Amino acid sequence: MPLLQFTDRGIYCKRAGIYIDPWKPVDKALITHGHADHARYGHGHYLCHHHSKPVLQLRLGTNIEIQTVTYHESINVNGVTISFHPAGHIIGSAQIRLEYKGCIWVVSGDYKIEDDGLSGAFEPVKCHYFITECTFGLPVYKWRPQKEVFDDINHWWQKNKEAGKTTVIIGYSLGKAQRIIQGLDTSIGPILTHGAVENINQALRNDGVSLNETIRVTADFNKNQLNGSIVVAPPSAAGTTWMKKFHPYSIGIASGWMGLRGARRRRSVDRGFVLSDHADWIGLNQAINESGAEYVIATHGYTNAFARWLNEKGIQAGVESTMFEGELSEINEGSGGKAVNDEVQN
Amino acid sequence: MQRFTRLFNELDQTTKTNQKVEALVDYFQDASEKDKIWTIALLSGKRPPRSVNTNFLRAWAAEVGEIPDWLFEESYHVVGDLAETISLIFPQSQQTVNRSLTYWINFLKDLKTADEVEKKKQVIGAWLQMAPYERFVFNKLITGGFRVGVSQKLMVRALSRHTGIEENKLAHKLMGNWQPENIDFQEFFFSDNPEEDLSKPYPFYLAYALDGEASELGDPSLWLAERKWDGIRGQVIVRDQKLYVWSRGEELVTEKFPEFGILKDKLPDGTVIDGEILAFKEGKPLSFNHLQTRIGRKNVSGKVLRNAPVVLMAYDIMEARGKDIRNLPLMDRRDKLEALVYEANCRDVLRISEIIHGKDWDDLAHERKSSRKYNSEGLMLKKKDSTYKVGRKRGDWWKWKVDPMTIDAVMIYAMRGHGRRANLYTDYTFAVWDKDRLVPFTKAYSGLTDQEIREVDTFVKKNTIERFGPVRSVKPELVFEIAFEGINKSTRHKSGVALRFPRMHRWRKDKPASEANSLQDLYALLEP
Ligand SMILES: [Zn+2]
Ligand SMILES: [Zn+2]
Numbered sequence: 001m002p003l004l005q006f007t008d009r010g011i012y013c014k015r016a017g018i019y020i021d022p023w024k025p026v027d028k029a030l031i032t033h034g035h036a037d038h039a040r041y042g043h044g045h046y047l048c049h050h051h052s053k054p055v056l057q058l059r060l061g062t063n064i065e066i067q068t069v070t071y072h073e074s075i076n077v078n079g080v081t082i083s084f085h086p087a088g089h090i091i092g093s094a095q096i097r098l099e100y101k102g103c104i105w106v107v108s109g110d111y112k113i114e115d116d117g118l119s120g121a122f123e124p125v126k127c128h129y130f131i132t133e134c135t136f137g138l139p140v141y142k143w144r145p146q147k148e149v150f151d152d153i154n155h156w157w158q159k160n161k162e163a164g165k166t167t168v169i170i171g172y173s174l175g176k177a178q179r180i181i182q183g184l185d186t187s188i189g190p191i192l193t194h195g196a197v198e199n200i201n202q203a204l205r206n207d208g209v210s211l212n213e214t215i216r217v218t219a220d221f222n223k224n225q226l227n228g229s230i231v232v233a234p235p236s237a238a239g240t241t242w243m244k245k246f247h248p249y250s251i252g253i254a255s256g257w258m259g260l261r262g263a264r265r266r267r268s269v270d271r272g273f274v275l276s277d278h279a280d281w282i283g284l285n286q287a288i289n290e291s292g293a294e295y296v297i298a299t300h301g302y303t304n305a306f307a308r309w310l311n312e313k314g315i316q317a318g319v320e321s322t323m324f325e326g327e328l329s330e331i332n333e334g335s336g337g338k339a340v341n342d343e344v345q346n
Numbered sequence: 347m348q349r350f351t352r353l354f355n356e357l358d359q360t361t362k363t364n365q366k367v368e369a370l371v372d373y374f375q376d377a378s379e380k381d382k383i384w385t386i387a388l389l390s391g392k393r394p395p396r397s398v399n400t401n402f403l404r405a406w407a408a409e410v411g412e413i414p415d416w417l418f419e420e421s422y423h424v425v426g427d428l429a430e431t432i433s434l435i436f437p438q439s440q441q442t443v444n445r446s447l448t449y450w451i452n453f454l455k456d457l458k459t460a461d462e463v464e465k466k467k468q469v470i471g472a473w474l475q476m477a478p479y480e481r482f483v484f485n486k487l488i489t490g491g492f493r494v495g496v497s498q499k500l501m502v503r504a505l506s507r508h509t510g511i512e513e514n515k516l517a518h519k520l521m522g523n524w525q526p527e528n529i530d531f532q533e534f535f536f537s538d539n540p541e542e543d544l545s546k547p548y549p550f551y552l553a554y555a556l557d558g559e560a561s562e563l564g565d566p567s568l569w570l571a572e573r574k575w576d577g578i579r580g581q582v583i584v585r586d587q588k589l590y591v592w593s594r595g596e597e598l599v600t601e602k603f604p605e606f607g608i609l610k611d612k613l614p615d616g617t618v619i620d621g622e623i624l625a626f627k628e629g630k631p632l633s634f635n636h637l638q639t640r641i642g643r644k645n646v647s648g649k650v651l652r653n654a655p656v657v658l659m660a661y662d663i664m665e666a667r668g669k670d671i672r673n674l675p676l677m678d679r680r681d682k683l684e685a686l687v688y689e690a691n692c693r694d695v696l697r698i699s700e701i702i703h704g705k706d707w708d709d710l711a712h713e714r715k716s717s718r719k720y721n722s723e724g725l726m727l728k729k730k731d732s733t734y735k736v737g738r739k740r741g742d743w744w745k746w747k748v749d750p751m752t753i754d755a756v757m758i759y760a761m762r763g764h765g766r767r768a769n770l771y772t773d774y775t776f777a778v779w780d781k782d783r784l785v786p787f788t789k790a791y792s793g794l795t796d797q798e799i800r801e802v803d804t805f806v807k808k809n810t811i812e813r814f815g816p817v818r819s820v821k822p823e824l825v826f827e828i829a830f831e832g833i834n835k836s837t838r839h840k841s842g843v844a845l846r847f848p849r850m851h852r853w854r855k856d857k858p859a860s861e862a863n864s865l866q867d868l869y870a871l872l873e874p
Contacts, residue, residue, distance in 0.1 A: 139413050140421045140434035259434070261482070262426050263769055264359060271359065305420045312414065 003100050006320045016077040020107050032109025033093035049084050051092030054203040087111035088122030089277050090175030097125050105129040113283035116179050124290035131297045135278045136256055137306035143280040149273055150183035157188050161228035166249040173197045173234040175277050181212050189228035192217050196234045350447040351480040357496050366496050370504030379531035380448040387526035389501045394451055396490035397458040398465055406466055407432040423816045429485030433478050443475040499737045509535055514736050517549045547581045547592040548664045549736045553743035561707045570730050571702040571710050573722040575622035575659050576634050584613040603656055605695050612690040616668030621660035631721045661699040664734055672734035717748045724748045750829035751871050756859045757824045760806040762816045771806040780865040787841035793850035822859050827852040833871050
């Protein structure tokens with residue numbers, strides 16, 4: 001029997017009696033990161049990286065039973081050695097490594113290769129079995145270096161300011177928002193935040209993470225406070241009356257889906273910036289090569305195509321369906337309007 | 347071409363007309379005269395001829411990108427646009443070189459005569475010099491599929507701001523058969539050429555669909571009503587004893603309608619008539635299908651001429667005795683038109699679009715109901731004192747269409763959208779009941795709101811029965827009211843019928859699939 005199996009509750013390690021990112025309530029859950037499709041409600045015990053804790057508590061309540069570890073710290077459960085390794089996806093995100101009798105499995109969770117300066121640099125982990133995401137597992141998805149994207153964003157902000165407009169940038173409140181905030185050129189103007197974003201910022205700051213200064217947009221927010229500022233808001237805020245406060249404004253979205261013209265036009269925003277917290281085509285291939293895995297299991301995203309590609313390259317690969325919302329986030333991201341859940345990762 | 351690429355991107359990303367005009371004005375400020383001419387040409391639909399077969403392009407891109415064919419296909423289904431897929435699959439460039447739009451257009455013209463090996467070398471060399479989005483625009487130029495979301499009207503508005511020349515005058519200059527290769531920007535726009543091209547048509551005046559009640563238009567005696575003919579809008583020009591026929595797409599179609607040849611002898615020089623080109627037989631218009639059989643053909647055979655002869659159903663006149671009379675009131679123009687048509691006396695090719703009389707709006711509404719009998723789409727309402735305007739304008743001319751026919755149908759297949767809807771299932775196939783079997787009879791992909799599309803998309807993804815490439819068969823559960831403008835017998839379709847302009851009118855969430863209409867209901871709508 002393989003060390004890990006896919007069950008209707010989630011990825012299961014029978015030997016250790018634990019699940020990884022389970023989507024139905026279980027007793028013991030290892031959590032790769034705090035996005036809603038990976039860290040769900042209702043488990044008996046949670047184990048995650050210590051930077052994921054404030055986010056889990058914010059989202060699931062402070063009364064959950066939660067234990068934390070640092071990267072590389074090993075835990076032994078019934079002969080299975082478990083450790084967490086940086087995944088570079090968002091703050092606290094981890095790949096989870098499980099070893100039993102010399103056989104090593106790695107569950108990637110979500111990951112990206114480029115170091116964003118916040119999430120810790122992705123670390124290749126040697127293994128026999130690699131369970132990878134492939135949200136952007138097609139060769140049309142290739143990211144530019146984030147420096148270039150942030151230059152574009154800052155340039156756009158500057159231009160808007162000169163034209164007397166407020167700048168609104170949309171990104172998921174956990175991960176993308178903080179990454180944007182850190183990439184902004186604060187000499188241009190103040191950074192304002194939507195409540196959903198600021199709640200996360202606050203939780204992270206309380207945990208010792210240092211972020212650029214931000215100002216929460218409250219109900220009594222006054223237009224005079226705008227002068228050339230940029231507003232960081234989650235996808236659920238786009239198109240709501242909340243946005244009226246910022247008139248006149250120019251609105252942009254930062255997301256990997258913005259790499260396709262169709263998605264950009266569909267969102268009908270002024271600008272689409274291609275910025276993702278997932279690995280692009282090149283990154284996925286690189287991570288798989290560096291893992292040295294003999295067998296790869298593709299989950300959420302373009303799984304079939306990606307597995308076939310790997311098989312043709314001589315790397316054995318299969319597909320497992322999960323409740324991770326690769327496809328759901330595709331719906332929300334690709335289609336404009338209100339996202340079902342603004343924590344769904346991109 | 348980086349500046350042009352930026353313009354394309356700006357036009358592509360905004361739906362606001364002001365921003366489009368701004369972007370164009372900025373561009374005209376920056377661009378060289380030659381690039382400006384080419385940009386105007388491209389935005390007017392004058393594209394360079396296709397120089398390379400798209401199958402080659404995709405093969406070359408996949409080869410350099412080291413992507414197997416099936417993965418290219420898979421990517422193409424997701425992206426929804428071939429030029430874009432190629433531009434993204436291609437490896438990222440190490441170093442980009444900025445050459446002018448004119449440079450690349452000349453490059454493409456030279457390419458046309460090259461052999462395949464040379465073409466491959468040249469195109470890959472070009473791709474290597476470009477950033478992905480520039481590559482995409484370039485691919486659009488190569489494949490001849492260049493289209494931008496900006497109307498001629500907006501382009502003219504921006505050009506007017508740039509040159510200081512009146513919009514009307516510009517629109518007129520830009521119609522007709524000009525060739526961007528042979529044009530000098532200054533000369534073309536700033537010199538008054540007395541030898542203006544004889545063939546030059548006037549911009550068409552286009553009506554909006556009436557959105558409210560006709561009675562809101564006020565006193566019916568101030569309005570002229572006529573049938574809204576279901577053919578091709580055409581402009582017939584006789585000048586210097588030569589005949590020119592233009593379609594609304596600003597295409598010179600004289601050759602396609604040899605029947606009109608006789609008009610150069612029957613109409614005086616300096617005549618420009620606006621009307622509808624209709625397939626017409628035994629005193630009656632034929633359905634649009636008949637006309638369609640002629641449009642696609644290069645050569646019009648004797649058989650086609652016999653089966654689908656055309657007439658011009660004239661309804662306006664812009665030029666009489668060499669004088670531009672667009673500023674005369676409609677009824678005065680109409681008098682002149684009627685006199686000319688009467689004198690020409692060739693009813694088998696030139697007819698006047700009859701005025702439909704009614705003492706009040708109810709009367710006219712009654713006439714409108716009978717439209718289908720005349721193979722017409724409804725009534726046109728035109729203010730009697732209206733001048734002949736340029737482009738689509740509100741107020742004086744209205745299309746008062748008949749209500750569409752409708753049928754409740756079950757969705758059974760869904761396909762991914764293209765372009766901006768590439769991530770969603772947006773194109774659906776619908777079926778009606780034949781006893782206990784569902785028979786597909788039409789596809790439709792418009793009419794739903796973005797919100798509804800997302801709902802249907804989620805349903806499709808959760809209720810897939812089978813996948814065939816980009817198509818999924820889904821559980822037959824959702825019922826939609828399909829609206830359409832016409833229905834004809836068709837041997838090419840399994841259902842035996844073909845619809846005109848089908849679209850989703852309403853999502854019948856209140857109806858289970860079992861209550862959708864039947865094939866018999868559909869047949870009952872066929873013309874007797
Ligand atoms: Zn995920
Ligand atoms: Zn995630």
